[in-house]
Amino acid sequence: MKKRSWSFKAGLMASALAVGLAGCAQVGSVDVGKTISSAYSVKSAQGSSSITLELTQDPSASLTAEQQRTLDFLKKLKIDITESKQESLTNASMKGSFSYGSKQIPFHLTVTDKQFTLQIEGAQKPIVIRNGAVPGGAAGSEILTAELQKQIQELTLKAVDSMPKLAGFFTTNFPNPKTISAESATITVNGESVATDKLHIELTGGELVSLVKGFLTNVLKDDQGLKEFIGVLYDLYVPFVKEMLKSVEASQPEGAGSGQMDQILPFLENKTLAVEFIHTFLKGKLQEIVADFDKTVGDSVKDVLNDNQSLKTDLYVDKDHFTRKSVTELQIQLPNSAEHGVKSLKVTSTSEAWNINKTVTVDKIDVSGGVIDLLGDSGRLTAGKFVGSLDPKSDLYKLLKDDLQVTKxxxxxxxxxxxxxxxxxxxxxxxxxxxxxxxxxxxxxxxxxxxxxxxxxxxxxxxxxxxxxxxxxxxxxxxxxxxxxxxxxxxxxxxxxxxxxxxxxxxxxxxxxxxxxxxxxxxxxxxxx
Missing domain, CATH: 3.30.457.10 (Copper amine oxidase-like, N-terminal domain)
Known part of the structure; x- marks a missing residue:
């Protein structure tokens, strides 16, 4: 059996939080379905958050100098977002710091539908990463046509509107975790006292495996729900896929690939046919998976998801079903720690939100003195470009080049x-x-x-x-x-x-x-x- 990395395990357990939450339609006074829907109805907000990664080293492990150097860096990492501002679905800013050991590196990030702009301590100028750059093309060139860019923007907005329907499919079919409860709690968010319902959830990796089997079993019984789920995805993605295919066809020499396009496009035009075909295909695959779940899927993930991993979260939900605060802890005990040196891993995160769906203005970065375009003329983002944009005397430069050796x-x-x-x-x-x-x-x-x-x-x-x-x-x-x-x-x-x-x-x-x-x-x- 192939060994899985601890980072893969962490990713699976983190995903378990969303999956476990989706399965709880009503817990006490908390309507989890509405809570999920409300999360996707947030168009603007302010907030703060933090995430901390802590590793425990296995003292019996024999590590190389390079491995020990990397492990020393990873023993405790923290990202603090002291002020996040979401002005719209495609316009946001974050101010905070990245900490490792005794070092702390402040940063300011802005995000739009066209680019990311990062101002970080040690960078000689604000760093820009453009969306849609062409590898090997001239600076400022686009890999996407104007119509495709428009489709992506529309897709972003439509995805948010579709999420409540998609989440409802999981809410309906996913079993409840064993440990879940709700109680009243008054909290303070940004200096304001807020009456909330505290939703507490606990999961182990082993429990998640049985929950997934229960979910797949329920989906097989929910024919109508599965078809509606596929239909929502069809409405969401097919317009973009069709435009992408047309763009590819237009870029090819005359006649090249036209036969394939002629076969694909009519299928995509017929929603009823496409949904029925995908439904039949998925249902057949799900039947095979459920029939052999314990033998194949269950056994194959036992080294990844078991009771040595646990996830706990507290969500504080207000009267409008918005999550105003969350506290989450992920614990993972790692096997074969003597080989890689990491005995256990803990990830903790907290977040708070306020001014939800109110007028919010992002904090812009001053770019009047110029910027560093990390994609450059080639459209390639590399470690060398990022490190080269930093002051060689800065802590971040020394961390990346000397300690982590990302440019080696x-x-x-x-x-x-x-x-x-x-x-x-x-x-x-x-x-x-x-x-x-x-x-x-x-x-x-x-x-x-x-x-x-x-x-x-x-x-x-x-x-x-x-x-x-x-x-x-x-x-x-x-x-x-x-x-x-x-x-x-x-x-x-x-x-x-x-x-x-x-x-x-x-x-x-x-x-x-x-x-x-x-x-x-x-x-x-x-x-x-």
């Missing part, structure tokens, strides 16, 4: 012998009179660099965002420059099968990387700390 890279490439046939889809290096020639775009992008090709001058420009180093090569020339300094190459840059090849030592050393060679395997190694 290693590229291994097999060099085929002359005449040897390669089965790789990637461009392969080759030996030219004792000089290993490598595909410059592939290698530099593995090292998080930006690559530009100028057809007019036949020049390749390589920019390393981490160091700021700029190397320029000219096709069929032995001369190159690094930060303006001219260097002589062992072999000229050449074009082979549409790929530019350069001497491996030049491209590596221009990016502060090292080159190694293993004779037995005919492999070239490029490493950067």
């Amino acid at each position: 890279k290693k590229v291994d490439m097999y060099v085929p012998a002359a005449g040897e046939e390669s089965w790789s889809f990637l461009p392969q290096p080759y030996n030219q009179d004792g000089t290993v020639m490598v595909p410059v775009r592939f290698v530099t992008e593995q090292l998080d660099a930006e690559v530009k090709w100028d057809a007019a001058t036949k020049q390749v420009t390589i920019t390393d965002p981490l160091t700021g180093s700029v190397a320029v090569l000219t096709l069929d020339s032995k001369q190159a420059t690094v930060n303006g300094k001219t260097l002589e190459l062992d072999q000229p840059a050449v074009l082979v099968d549409g790929n530019t090849y350069v001497p491996v030592r030049f491209v590596a050393e221009s990016m502060n990387a090292k080159v190694g060679w293993t004779q037995e395997t005919q492999t070239v190694h490029i490493t950067r700390d």
Whole structure:
């Protein structure tokens, strides 16, 4: 049986909270169905929240220095959101801090439907991540047409409106957890005294397995509910899928793929046919899963979900069915801790909300002094770009580069012998009179660099965002420059099968990387700390 990571287990147990909650139609004075519906009717609000991750190390584990360094960092992490503001479904801001050990890093984040903007201590300017960038395209280019962007915006709004119906399907069919209760409680939120009903839920990983089986069994009996559930998803996603297919068809050469489109689109146009087909398919699969659940599904997740994992939550719900406060604790005892060093994991989170569906204005970030576009010209988001945007003296830079070593890279490439046939889809290096020639775009992008090709001058420009180093090569020339300094190459840059090849030592050393060679395997190694 394959071993599952503790992060996978944490994700499953966190999901259990939403699943367990969905199964409680009425608990005491709390109508959980209305509480779920109300959560998706929040268009604007203010709030605060925090989440803490704590690891307990197994003292008997034998760890490498790198493993111990990572574990020391992860022993206690905390994110505090001191002030969150949701102005609309697509416009929000957060102010808070990220803490590890004795360090604390403040940040300010704004989110719109077009981009994320992050101001964080250590960054030289606000950092921007655009939505819809084209990999390899020019800065500001879009991968989505105007119509597709419109469809996505409409999808976001429609998804919120559809969530109560979708959640109602789970509320109807999911069994109640064993431990669930409700009682009156008066709490203070943002200085205001609020009368609430406190909903308390407890789950273990083992219990969740039986709840899931009960849910699937109930779904099989709820034919009408399943069809309505599929119908809501159809109305929600099919308009976007059809527009996406049309966009793909329009981007292809005339006649390419038109036959497939002609087959797919009529099926999507007929909702009754599509829903009936999906319903029949899902029901058949569910029958197979339920019939063999204990033997297949149940046994396969016992190492992931069992009584060594527990989830507890308290939700404070006001008279309008809005959750005004929540407190959640996830506990996981990990098997084989001597191997990975982590004995147990605890995640705690709290949140409060106020000014729900009232006028809220986000806190904007000042970008008048310019921004750092992390996607750049290539549309690629890399660790090197992010770390390169930070002040080398800042705590965040030292954490990411020195402690976590997120920019550490290693590229291994097999060099085929002359005449040897390669089965790789990637461009392969080759030996030219004792000089290993490598595909410059592939290698530099593995090292998080930006690559530009100028057809007019036949020049390749390589920019390393981490160091700021700029190397320029000219096709069929032995001369190159690094930060303006001219260097002589062992072999000229050449074009082979549409790929530019350069001497491996030049491209590596221009990016502060090292080159190694293993004779037995005919492999070239490029490493950067």
